Amino acid sequence: MKSYRWVVVVFLAISVMIASMVGQSPAVDKASAKPAPLADRIASAAPDKPTAAPRKARKLVVFTFQPGYKHACTPAVSAAIALLGQRTGAWETTVTDDLAMMGPASLRQFDAVVLNNNCGPFFLPPGFAKLTAEQQKQAKAREAELRKGLEDFVRSGGGLVGLHSCLYAPDYATWPEGGEMIGGLVASHPWTKDIRVLLDDPGHPLCAAFGGKPFEIREETYEVKGPYSREKVHVLLRLDMTTVDPSKGSRKDGDYALAWVKSYGKGRVFYSALTHFEENLAQRPLLRFYLDGIQFALGDLEASMTPSAGAK
Secondary structure: OOEOHHHHHHHHHHHHHHHHHHOOOOOEEOOOOEEOOHHHHHHHHOOOOOOOOOOOOOEEEEEOOOOOOOOOOHHHHHHHHHHHHHHHOOOEEEEEOOHHHHOHHHHOOOOEEEEEOOOOOOOOOOOHHHOOHHHHHHHHHHHHHHHHHHHHHHHOOOEEEEEHHHHOOHHHHHOHHHHHHHOOEEEEEEEEEEEEEEEOOOOOHHHHHHOOOOEEEEEEEEEEEOOOOOOOOEEEEEEOHHHOOHHHOOOOOOOOEEEEEEEEOOEEEEEEOOOOOHHHHHOHHHHHHHHHHHHHHHOOOOOOOOOHHHOO
């Protein structure tokens, strides 16, 4: 296992170089008339200041271990989150795939955890199937400890941010508390195409990034299943079903939520199904949405967590 701090260092170095040379650079390289590198465009689109003043110095850990499908966007997502924290001063970022960093003692140094596309049984060690029976027994005991540690961390007031495929984890089947904590599980991803995203609660502070208007984006769109319920979460974004073939989905209620917030004990949870494609990270509203969602989870940005079914 190793930390991915080098991803953050390289990305931030590029960002500083760009800022010193051209300030808020355009998204097109004039010399080549081609789109600028993604890191440049993300740096150009990132907000310069936090939406809410941090109440204290904040520390954020971004966990990237992916024993299942490995999303190509993950390093860019981690680097973008680190850039947002560094540029706005809203938090200090640690990026890691080391299971030891998710232990109860380690978590105490952080204010919030980001689950960055942790598809698969993300609290079991790599190569679990090749371990001896005794090693597997020890690994499962460690998994149970890490699960409970994360639950206790959030329940006692820590923040949790879930991004894209962190809902696509088979171990939630044996960890119902984890599903309840994050707010839902993925049943399938019926559509990978350009979609329109509707603001389910346009007046919510976390939707301010989009200026009260729907927006278009290319996305791998999830169908979320239980424990997801509008009785339990406050939905922020949802899929405009007129932009997809509804027959490919199976929800009879047509409720395809793409982002929500909720409480878990004393903790705050923010989940966003966006984004599967790293190119989307160059969109200023989406980066602002990430910034605000993380500041909400950290406890610095106030926003309603009242379940949508009971909200007025």
